[in-house]
Amino acid sequence: MAEAGERMIERLRRKAFLPESRKGLNVRFGIAEAAQLLGCSTNRIRMAEEDGRLPAPPASDSGRRLGYTVEELLHMRAVLDASPARQEQDQPAIIAVQNFKGGVGKSTVTCHLAHYFAVQGYRVLVVDCDSQATTTTLFGFNPHFNITREQTLYPYLSIDPTQADLLYAVQKTPWPNVDLIPSNLELFDVEYELAAAGADGGSILATRFRKLKKGLADLARNYDVVILDPPPALGTISLAVMQAANALLVPLAATTPDFCSTVQFLSMMDQVLGQLAQAGIEVDYGFVRLLCSKFDANDPSHAMVRQIMEGTFGPALLPVPILDSAEISHAALRMMTIYELEKPIGTARTHKRCRSNLDEALAQVEQLVRRGWGRVEPLPEEAIVHAA
The missing domain is CATH 1.10.1660.10 (Multidrug-efflux Transporter Regulator; Chain: A; Domain 2)
Structure with a gap:
């Protein structure tokens, strides 16, 4: 099969x-x-x-x-x-798009966010850290036929590394200002190796965590924004990504199971970050935000769950959700994002509404990045929510 x-x-x-x-x-x-x-x-x-x-x-x-x-x-x-590129003194934004719940649109958000930033004129690097390689596929590569293990993070993170930095893995994409570090199924071997190393004391594990952070920090000097797509599970690669990022974006759908699993994810994150701190591994996020994806404004249950999200997470929940749209699904069937379509697949009205919503929803993330660079006048979070 x-x-x-x-x-x-x-x-x-x-x-x-x-x-x-x-x-x-x-x-x-x-x-x-x-x-x-x-x-x-x-x-x-x-x-x-x-x-x-x-x-x-x-x-x-x-x-x-x-x-x-x-x-x-x-x-x-x-x-x-x-x-809009950052100044030399500005720290590149390294954003992990993470949730342990599958089906929340994590890879879809990752790719659309990358292409949104590209349209706005930023230099973007996307790092596919998930061995399922959905993001790699959406960028037009077949992980099985086009990507070898030597082109993924594996040679850099393995127990017996053959690469000293991550430059070897950077692939050009059709976007002139978007590069990709791809993934394939063989990247999962890193999980086995690091788990085995952790059983012997964890020192190698901690070293690999720091190594990924250093490798990405070195590479990020050539970019404005780095977007990480980690596996939808708590494994060694996910932990390394959490530590390498300086911002966290958590997509979640407006359903009760997604809300409950995201609460568990946040609780687990809190515990894991505490354990990493005890091990001397620092994690510092410029921002942590939740983004409601696949939101159906015509579904009363979605509206009810979103109200619960707003009451629970407050300003940590970005006020503009990504709407569920057939146009996104149709584009994905062609291994594309909305930003790559030459013309609407469905009706022009549906396409325009979808594109407008994506621009508004993803601009919220851009605003947070630019605030970190001091390009936007700092405002209280309540004011940002009110303005949106």
Whole structure:
């Protein structure tokens, strides 16, 4: 069954990414959307095109402007001094998207968050730490056929490492400002090795925790945001990710089982972080937030559970949820996110509503990152909730 499944994934991938069987990025932005993203007027862009600082976008046979690619947007940001990139003294945001409950949309949130930051002009690194490799798949790689163990975190974290840093694992993606460290099933071997090492005293385990943090910190110097997708379970890799991150984003669906399991996750996190502190392993988060995903505004039970979440978690729960949308599911079938679609899959209205919601929900995370850099005037959390 596993072999048949892997062959089917490869067939789907080839069908989705013909002719080269490699994922491409063909999305374009009109001048009005480009101006909004850059925080300038359309006249400023047109003037830069007229005086030669910027090339005009190509036109169709009918003379209609085709819009700007992501790469062209990045060039425009450089020319017009509209880059949101952190300053040299700012600490890169290393965000772990974590919940031990499966099915909460963890990998979907990870990929959409990465692409949202990319559209906004940030340099992004995504690290797939989950041997199930859903994030790797959504980036257009087949973990079984395209990724070897030597391209994952394994050579760096194993008991007998063959790599001294993580540069070897960084893969280019179709996004010019998004890189990926992929995963595959063989990464799970690290769990066995580190668990066995921990049984012999735990010193090797503690060393590996610190090693992942150092490796990611060294790599993060080349990025603004690093997004970690750990396994949905409390294992050695998850513990290492918790310690390597400087921010935590917890996605959860608006159902009673998801709420209960997330409470257990937070309780377990509290205990684990206390134990890590006792072992001399420091964990320091700039922010910890919960993000309601797969929210159906037309389902009364979802509304009721969300009220419970708000009463329980207060301002730690981000006020704008990610709405459940068929457009996200349709995009995932093509191994894409909403930000990669050239045109709507469903109706234009559904697509616009989905994209608008994602922009608003994920902008909350961007706001937290920029607050950490001192780019946003610090406000009381109650004021942030009220403003949202």
